Amino acid sequence: AAVAGQLQKIKGEVLKYKNDPAVLLWGIGNELNLDYTNPKVWDAVNDIAQMIHETDPNHPTSTVLAGASKKEIDYVKTRCPAVDILSINTYAGLATLPQQVRDAGWTGPYLVAEWGPTGHWEGPQTPWKASVEETSSQKAAVYKSRYEASVAQDKTQCLGSYVFLWGQKQERTPTWYGLFTETGEETEVLDVLQYEWSGHYPKNRAPHIAALTLTDKTATDGITLLPGQPTSAQATVTDPEGDPLTYQWELLPESTDLRQGGDRESRPTAVPGNVAANETGVALFGAPRQPGAYRLFVYAHDGHGNVATGNVPFLVQ
Incomplete structure (x- = not known):
C-alpha cells in the first residue's frame, strides 16, 4: 500500500511539473543503493518509470546510484527496463568512471548527478579519525584533472554532469563541498569550472x-x-x-x-x-x-x- 501510495504521489508531481521548461528528466530515487536491503526497491523504481513514460512521454527517466557497482547496475539493467538513463554520484572515482561504467556492463547513456572534491570518506584521516580536507586549490586541481579524464572525454555515453555543490553547506566542515563560502565568496574551483565549461577563466581569479x-x-x-x-x-x-x-x-x-x-x-x-x-x-x-x-x-x-x-x-x- 505504501509503495502504491508513493507511485500516486509521484504521479501528482509529474503532472504538476511535466510542462515546466526547467524539467530535463525525472530522477527516481537518489542513492537507493546506500541503505536498502530488499531488491524489490528496483521493481518499484521501474513501476514509477513506466508510469512516468505514460504520464509524460516528453522526458526521460533516470535513477541515481552512489558509485558504479556492477551488482547495482545489473539490478537496474534487469529490473528497471523503463529507466532510460543511469545517473551516478561519484567523487574521488570520477576520473575512471567511463571505464567503471563499461566494466559494469552498462551500454546506455549515463550522467554524473554529483561530483566534486575527494569525499570525506575517501581521503586520509588523522589518528583520531578526523577526515583531512583538501585546500581550495588542491580541490581546483582535482576537479580539473578528474573532469578532463572523464566527462570531457566520454562523448559516446556520458550526457554531462552536475557539480556538487552550487552553494554552501556544512558537511564535516563548512567548506568541504560548497563552491561558495558562507558569505558567497568564490573559490578557485569556480575558476576551473568556468574554464571547463566555457574555455575561458574569469577576469579576476581566486587566490x-x-x-x-x-x-x-x-x-x-x-x-x-x-x-x-x-x-x-x-x-x-x-x-x-x-x-x-x-x-x-x-x-x-x-x-x-x-x-x-x-x-x-x-x-x-x-x-x-x-x-x-x-x-x-x-x-x-x-x-x-x-x-x-x-x-x-x-x-x-x-x-x-x-x-x-x-x-x-x-x-x-
Missing part, C-alpha cells in the same frame, strides 16, 4: 593557497598540542592579479553532528577570538585549554569576491 601549516606540520601529520600551548600557523597564498590579500582565521571544534548521505548537519560554534593574524598569512594563537579535536581554518580574501580556503585538524591533549 591560490600553496601550503598551510600548523607548527610547521601539515594536515596529514596528526598534529597534537598541549592545552594552552602557544602555536603558530602559516598560510602560503598568492593572488593571480597581485590583489592585496586579507586573512581571516577561525578555530572550530571538530564537528560531532555527523550524518550520512549528505543529510543536514549543524555547524560547530567557533572558539572565541584568540587568533592574532597579520597580512603575511601568519597566525599566532594559544591552543584551546579544553582537550579535544579542533580545526584551524584560514580564509584569504582578495577584495573582489574571491577566496582561498584551507584547514588543519589538530588534537589538544
Whole structure:
C-alpha cells in the first residue's frame, strides 16, 4: 500500500511539473543503493518509470546510484527496463568512471548527478579519525584533472554532469563541498569550472593557497598540542592579479553532528577570538585549554569576491 501510495504521489508531481521548461528528466530515487536491503526497491523504481513514460512521454527517466557497482547496475539493467538513463554520484572515482561504467556492463547513456572534491570518506584521516580536507586549490586541481579524464572525454555515453555543490553547506566542515563560502565568496574551483565549461577563466581569479601549516606540520601529520600551548600557523597564498590579500582565521571544534548521505548537519560554534593574524598569512594563537579535536581554518580574501580556503585538524591533549 505504501509503495502504491508513493507511485500516486509521484504521479501528482509529474503532472504538476511535466510542462515546466526547467524539467530535463525525472530522477527516481537518489542513492537507493546506500541503505536498502530488499531488491524489490528496483521493481518499484521501474513501476514509477513506466508510469512516468505514460504520464509524460516528453522526458526521460533516470535513477541515481552512489558509485558504479556492477551488482547495482545489473539490478537496474534487469529490473528497471523503463529507466532510460543511469545517473551516478561519484567523487574521488570520477576520473575512471567511463571505464567503471563499461566494466559494469552498462551500454546506455549515463550522467554524473554529483561530483566534486575527494569525499570525506575517501581521503586520509588523522589518528583520531578526523577526515583531512583538501585546500581550495588542491580541490581546483582535482576537479580539473578528474573532469578532463572523464566527462570531457566520454562523448559516446556520458550526457554531462552536475557539480556538487552550487552553494554552501556544512558537511564535516563548512567548506568541504560548497563552491561558495558562507558569505558567497568564490573559490578557485569556480575558476576551473568556468574554464571547463566555457574555455575561458574569469577576469579576476581566486587566490591560490600553496601550503598551510600548523607548527610547521601539515594536515596529514596528526598534529597534537598541549592545552594552552602557544602555536603558530602559516598560510602560503598568492593572488593571480597581485590583489592585496586579507586573512581571516577561525578555530572550530571538530564537528560531532555527523550524518550520512549528505543529510543536514549543524555547524560547530567557533572558539572565541584568540587568533592574532597579520597580512603575511601568519597566525599566532594559544591552543584551546579544553582537550579535544579542533580545526584551524584560514580564509584569504582578495577584495573582489574571491577566496582561498584551507584547514588543519589538530588534537589538544
